[in-house]
Amino acid sequence: MKQTGVAILLSLSAISAANAQSAGQWTINAGWMHLSPQDSSQPMTVNALGRSATVPGSGTSVSDADTFSLTATYFVTDHVAIETILGVPPKLSLxxxxxxxxxxxxxxxxxxxPAILAQYHFGAPNARLRPYLGxxxxxxxxxxxxxxSPVATGQFLYSPTLGTHLEGPTSASLSKSLAPVINAGLTYNIDSHWSVGVSASYVWLSTKATLTTRSSLGTVSSSTKVKINPIVTFVSVGYRF
Structure with missing residues (x-):
């Protein structure tokens, strides 16, 4: 009986160790990501004919988007992990x-x-449920x-004073940026390799949108600052090795 009891204890210990999220382990997660912008914008400023004017009451909004995403997480210790986030670039509409x-x-x-996060995972390494912050x-x-079409042809620049003279072929650019990210999530470990997870992140993201129009009277530049600030939710399946 003593030998049987020892065998059972050793077996349970092996199962616990197999289920652990421990130092030196990698986890790859794949799943669906949803971006929900908490957007706002400044009024559009138009620079033309050596003058600058703000379009009263003008603004923009950014649509929600969905995409497929991947994360790779490396456990530096039993609790501290580094996660990288990649995925199919989502399409945002303005x-x-x-x-x-x-x-x-x-x-x-x-x-x-692409993003890189430092995370702290709570609970024991062999726990089934492990919440984390990052x-x-x-x-x-x-x-x-x-x-x-109304933007690409410069029709948005029509004015009662100048008529269509400021209109023309228009191109756009959006500025690059470094965006701070915070996130929180929960992992459920199914067995020694597989897990499922959910997370939510907030990203402080803004960009300067600039429209450049080649009109018959010269180049017209129209710009606005857009705060996108998305809440990003991620539902995924993970494999640990």
Whole structure:
């Protein structure tokens, strides 16, 4: 009986160790990410003919987006981990609001935002449920910018005074930035390799949107600062090795 009891204890110990998220281990998670912008913007400023003017009541809003994402987490200790986040760049759409609401959807862009976070995982390494908190930085830039017709042709620059003279072919640029990130999550360890997880992050993200129009009267520059500040939720399946 004593030998049987010792065998059972050793078996339970082996199971606990197998389920542990411990120092030196890697976990790869794959899943679905949802971005919900908590957006706001400054009024648009137009620079033309040597003058600068603000368009009263102008604004923009940013759409929600979904994408597939991957994370790689390395446990430096039983509690401290470093996580990197990559994924398919989501497509965000920008629409006019206020005095620009008549433009509807102004354009869209793909957002590239790899991130690195330091995390603290609570509880014992062999716990089934492990909550965590994290903070880090994301480097953000935009590609594949597409403008809809009223913006691409400069129609948004029509004025009663100058008529269509400020209109013309228009291109867009969005500034790059380093964005602070905080996140919180929960991992459920199914067995020695597989787990499921949920997390929520907040990103302090803003960009300067600039429209450059080649009009018959010269180059016209229109710009606004857009705060995107998304809440990012992530549901995933993980494999530990």
């Amino acid at each position: 629409s006019g609001t206020g005095s620009l609401s008549g433009l509807g959807e102004m354009g869209s862009a793909r957002v590239w935002s 903070a880090g930085l994301s480097y953000v830039w935009f590609k594949n910018i597409e403008l809809n």
